[in-house]
Every structure is written in C-alpha cells, then in structure tokens.
Amino acid sequence: MELLPIGRTYDFMGQRKFWITLSIALTLISTILCFVPGPNYGTDFRGGTEVEVAFMKQVDDHTVRSALESSGFQNPDVVAVRNSEGLSRFLIRVQDVTVVDDASKEKIKSALCYADEAKPVRDEASCPVDARATEVKFSLGGDKITARYENKANLETVKAQIAKVPGVSIRASATNPQEVNARDHRVEIQLQSKGDQLLDGLRAKLGSDVVPERALRVEWVGPKAGKQLRDSARNSVAIAIVFIMLYLAFRFDVRFAPGVVLACIHDAMVVIGVFIALHKEITLSTIAAVLTIVGYSMNDTVVVYDRIRENMSKYRGKPFATIINMSVSETLSRTILTSGATMLSVIAYLFLGTGVIKDFALAMVVGIIAGTYSSIYVAAPLTEWIDKRMSKSGSAGITDKHHRSASTVGRKVAPQA
Numbered sequence: 001m002e003l004l005p006i007g008r009t010y011d012f013m014g015q016r017k018f019w020i021t022l023s024i025a026l027t028l029i030s031t032i033l034c035f036v037p038g039p040n041y042g043t044d045f046r047g048g049t050e051v052e053v054a055f056m057k058q059v060d061d062h063t064v065r066s067a068l069e070s071s072g073f074q075n076p077d078v079v080a081v082r083n084s085e086g087l088s089r090f091l092i093r094v095q096d097v098t099v100v101d102d103a104s105k106e107k108i109k110s111a112l113c114y115a116d117e118a119k120p121v122r123d124e125a126s127c128p129v130d131a132r133a134t135e136v137k138f139s140l141g142g143d144k145i146t147a148r149y150e151n152k153a154n155l156e157t158v159k160a161q162i163a164k165v166p167g168v169s170i171r172a173s174a175t176n177p178q179e180v181n182a183r184d185h186r187v188e189i190q191l192q193s194k195g196d197q198l199l200d201g202l203r204a205k206l207g208s209d210v211v212p213e214r215a216l217r218v219e220w221v222g223p224k225a226g227k228q229l230r231d232s233a234r235n236s237v238a239i240a241i242v243f244i245m246l247y248l249a250f251r252f253d254v255r256f257a258p259g260v261v262l263a264c265i266h267d268a269m270v271v272i273g274v275f276i277a278l279h280k281e282i283t284l285s286t287i288a289a290v291l292t293i294v295g296y297s298m299n300d301t302v303v304v305y306d307r308i309r310e311n312m313s314k315y316r317g318k319p320f321a322t323i324i325n326m327s328v329s330e331t332l333s334r335t336i337l338t339s340g341a342t343m344l345s346v347i348a349y350l351f352l353g354t355g356v357i358k359d360f361a362l363a364m365v366v367g368i369i370a371g372t373y374s375s376i377y378v379a380a381p382l383t384e385w386i387d388k389r390m391s392k393s394g395s396a397g398i399t400d401k402h403h404r405s406a407s408t409v410g411r412k413v414a415p416q417a
Contacts, residue, residue, distance in 0.1 A: 012380070013321040013381060019377035023266055023374070029273060030270060030272055034272065038276070039275070042093075043220075044221060045230040045282065047095070051091075051093075051198055054087050055210055059088045059210060064206075067205035076093065108145065108162065108165050111164050113161070114147075131157040133149055143193035145162075145191065146189075152179075155187070169191065169192040170189065176189065194220065199215060244294070245260065260298055264294045266378055270370040271370065274366050275359075289367065293364065293370070300335060307330055311323045320388075324380045335376075339368055346364045349361035
C-alpha cells in the first residue's frame with residue numbers, strides 16, 4: 001500500500017501564505033512567552049538544591065510543601081515522581097544552596113581559633129593549643145571544612161567549637177570530625193548540607209516513620225554556575241545555527257542558507273514556547289533536545305534542497321516555485337516514513353518514561369513535527385522569495401545561474417585567431 005500517489009505533484013507553494021503566517025504567529029507567541037511569564041529554569045540554570053525523596057508512607061505534595069515552609073524553606077518546589085512501587089516519591093527543589101554564607105564563615109573561623117591578617121589576635125583563654133587552626137578552607141557547597149592545626153587537634157574540642165556557631169550543625173557520624181592527614185594535622189569537618197536540613201525538617205514535621213534517613217538523590221548548583229550554564233546553553237544553540245548556515249552556503253548556494261537558519265530558529269522557538277506554556281522546566285536535557293532538533297531539521301531540509309538542485313538540471317526553464325513543489329512532493333513519502341519511524345520510538349518514551357526522559361521525549365516530539373513542517377513551509381518558501389527579490393534587483397536567480405552553468409557543459413570553445 002502506497003503512502004502517497006507516485007508522480008503526483010502537490011501545490012505546497014500555493015498554500016505558503018497561510019503556513020508562513022502561522023509560523024510567524026507561533027514564533028512571536030514563543031518570543032512573548034520567553035518574557036511573560038518567562039522560562040521555568042531548572043536547578044541546572046537557576047541554582048539551588050534538588051532532593052529526591054521516597055517516603056515510607058503515603059503523603060501528598062501539599063503536605064510536603066507545608067512541612068517545608070514551616071521548617072523555614074521559602075517557596076519550595078515539590079513535584080510528584082511516578083514510580084512502579086506505588087510509594088509517594090517527590091522531587092523537592094529549594095533555592096538555597098549552602099548553609100554557610102560569608103558571615104557564617106567568619107564565625108566558624110573565629111570559633112576554630114583561626115588567626116590571619118584580618119584577625120591577627122585570638123582569644124588565648126578559649127583557644128587551647130590543640131585547637132588552634134592555622135588554615136581553614138570551605139568546599140564550594142559549604143558542607144565540608146578542611147582545617148590545619150599547629151599540633152595534633154583534639155577532635156572533641158573541634159566538635160564543641162563548631163557547635164557554638166549559630167545556624168551550623170555537624171553531620172551526625174562517629175567519624176566526624178576526623179583527622180585525614182597526621183603529618184600536617186589536617187582535620188575534615190562535615191557539616192549538615194541543605195539537603196540534610198531539608199530531611200531533618202520533614203522528619204520533625206511528618207515523623208521518622210514517614211521520612212527516610214537518606215534521600216535517593218541530592219544535587220546542588222550554585223547561582224554563578226547556573227548562570228554560566230545558562231549562557232553556555234544559549235551560545236551553543238547560536239553557534240550551531242551559524243555553522244549550519246556556513247555549511248549550507250558552501251554546499252548549495254548562499255541563497256539557500258537563510259531558509260535553513262530561519263527554519264532552525266523557528267523549531268527551537270516552538271519547542272521553548274511549548275515548554276513555557278506547559279510550565280515545564282528548561283534544563284540541560286531540554287537544550288540537548290533543542291540541539292538534536294536543530295540537526296534533525298537541517299537534515300530534513302538538506303534532503304529537500306538536494307532534490308531541488310537535481311530537478312533544476314532535469315527541468316530547465318520551469319519556474320522555481322514549480323520545481324520546489326515537485327521536489328517536496330517527491331521527498332514527501334521519505335519524510336513521512338523517516339519522521340514517523342522516529343516519532344514512534346520517541347512517543348514510547350513520552351508515555352512510558354519519567355522525569356528527564358519524559359521531558360526530553362516531549363521536546364523531540366514537538367521538534368520533529370515542527371522540523372518536518374518547517375522544511376516544507378518555512379525553508380523552501382523563503383528560498384523562493386529571496387530568489388525573486390534578487391532577480392528583481394538585477395542579480396541572477398538560482399535557476400538562471402544554474403541554467404547558465406549547465407548550458408556551458410560540453411560546449412567547445414572556438415580557438416582564437
């Protein structure tokens with residue numbers, strides 16, 4: 001059974017006004033959504049702490065959110081995660097990253113009897129010889145302190161010093177703090193992270209029989225790192241589109257390149273707009289899907305362009321719009337089959353996947369539809385429009401240039417007298 005009648009030419013260019021208007025409307029709506037209400041960035045881009053917890057009893061997201069707010073966490077994001085066990089599993093995100101800010105760091109240094117240029121004198125009465133730090137370093141997340149001492153440190157004294165600092169707690173463990181290097185008397189102190197405090201707050205409000213001892217997963221990203229990732233993601237998409245334009249200008253004709261670039265921008269904006277409209281998080285996985293879609297759309301457009309170039313040699317003298325209709329009609333069966341096969345596998349992930357996989361599959365489904373449609377109704381009509389404009393301005397059109405170069409093939413040049 002044939003998917004489309006062979007040999008039939010469809011009038012795609014005759015419908016281009018409607019579809020181009022639709023494309024412009026979708027792009028404008030997506031652009032507006034990027035500002036109002038704006039993208040919902042995930043922890044990768046905005047920074048914060050992300051904890052996945054599998055509760056031991058059934059609870060709802062409202063109960064978890066209320067418990068977190070009463071524990072001091074402002075505007076927590078609680079998302080239910082589907083699982084086969086039937087347990088209450090939630091992905092909890094808070095904007096806080098570390099419990100140790102700059103003021104807390106200074107208090108910890110003072111409690112550890114650390115003396116430097118900023119504070120050259122220590123209180124000798126409250127600083128025994130076995131508890132005088134000569135160096136204090138903090139991890140990026142602020143949940144680990146590394147201190148060096150003049151002599152072998154008294155770990156119990158160190159523990160008592162940290163306990164005096166308000167808002168800071170040592171992680172409960174028999175080996176915390178511990179000496180990690182006896183030669184230079186280096187001690188490592190593990191503090192409670194925001195993830196630990198989050199679980200403790202839930203345990204205090206909901207009970208230890210509901211909240212587990214450990215989270216399934218704890219991740220955090222600092223605000224500076226999140227901004228860098230956001231900038232890098234935007235730059236990666238822009239650089240990919242620029243190199244695609246350069247490749248197509250070299251591979252075909254400079255007038256073909258703008259159509260592909262506009263189609264790629266159209267596809268990327270449609271995907272981002274759908275994610276914002278559905279209140280989906282935009283993460284590194286979303287950017288990976290957008291880059292995949294840009295490549296997929298370019299591949300589909302190149303197939304159409306290559307057939308257009310072949311038909312320009314085969315059907316000389318025909319209008320460029322007619323050649324586009326013939327070329328798109330000839331490649332339409334191939335486009336539907338390849339896009340349909342890809343769509344089947346992606347849809348399976350969309351309905352059966354969870355979390356990041358499901359969002360990636362959603363971006364791919366939207367991108368495949370937008371990419372297939374933009375290759376026909378965005379890239380090709382724009383190329384035809386550019387060709388008309390350049391022909392009116394006095395430059396040779398694509399078909400004119402191609403016909404002149406083809407007519408010189410095999411022509412014998414007469415010898416000069």
